[in-house]
Amino acid sequence: MRAIVCEQHGPPESLVLKEIDPPEIGPGKARVAVHACGVNFPDTLIIENKYQFKPALPFTPGGEVAGEVTEVGEGVTGVKVGDRVIAMTGWGGFAEEVVADAGALIPMPEGMDYATAAGFTMTYGTSLYALKQRGQLKKGETLLVLGAAGGVGLAAVELGAVMGARVIAAASTDEKLAVCREHGAAETINYTTENLKERTKELTGGLGADVIYDAVGGDAFDQAIRCINWQGRLLIIGFASGRIPELPVNLALLKGCQIVGVFWGAFTGREPEENARNTAELAKLYSEGKLKPHISATYPLEKAADALYGLINREAKGKIILTTR
């Protein structure tokens, strides 16, 4: 099968497209013919050996795929050949086939195409867990989303609006903010040309945002903590800017706010039943037409480096997807 292989750590151009042996199947496993792979920020880090998971070389990156089950291993009951499924692979997904635990496969939501399915679970799963379980977002509250046109950010914008919050989307270009409006943002802030802290205060009558969703870190976090409402919740999602911010904790005292860590991957393993309820809720919202996942670019497998640079160069709006067939 064809696969993108990381033979030595480095930037996207060091990846190679190779013909390799398909992965072996075993008891409890299922083989999936991959139709599409989601490109996620961790893929840009794992190939540089800068991510929390460090697979041994050589390995294939790609943490999320959608495809069709072509073979099941001994003892598998819940999944059958022909099922359309999503697999969260950690790595190994930028390939024509993956083998995954059959019990962990997610049925594709009704009516969803492969490209959409390949970019759905991590983004919407993270953002629902962040806003619901971690942020306790309530109807009528103000939600400020940083990096709002990115993968997890745009999902947070949509889900925040569905949950009845007034969503303020903050991003680096007007083009990105226009997409955020199409996906439910009531207000927007261009943090390249506007002051994030001052503008958020203006838009909230001086109070600040009740919940802040931060997938960016760095300077955006430094401003955001200064425009959070009394008893607000600042959700720590990620550090796409490349800088993990440091917090003078007197600010948390003065604002009476909570700094809330969000680690969706750990949540799926530690609280599988709650995660299954979230997954079902997302599938229902999708089938009701309340979620409209946005794909800004689709590349063939051999262009994996270009797809990764789409994220690194901040070009993506919503998702970038690789297709394999």
Ligand SMILES: NC(=O)c1ccc[n+]([C@@H]2O[C@H](COP(=O)([O-])OP(=O)(O)OC[C@H]3O[C@@H](n4cnc5c(N)ncnc54)[C@H](OP(=O)(O)O)[C@@H]3O)[C@@H](O)[C@H]2O)c1
């Ligand atoms: N905690 C969790 O469970 C969890 C789950 C999934 C992802 N994450 C993390 O969330 C973050 C976003 O992931 P994603 O897949 O949504 O990525 P993405 O689609 O690339 O979005 C990241 C956004 O960050 C902004 N950004 C600011 N400075 C940047 C820089 N120097 N390079 C790249 N982007 C920059 C960009 O928006 P502007 O151009 O508008 O600033 C971009 O849209 C990552 O740190 C990822 O590891 C965390």
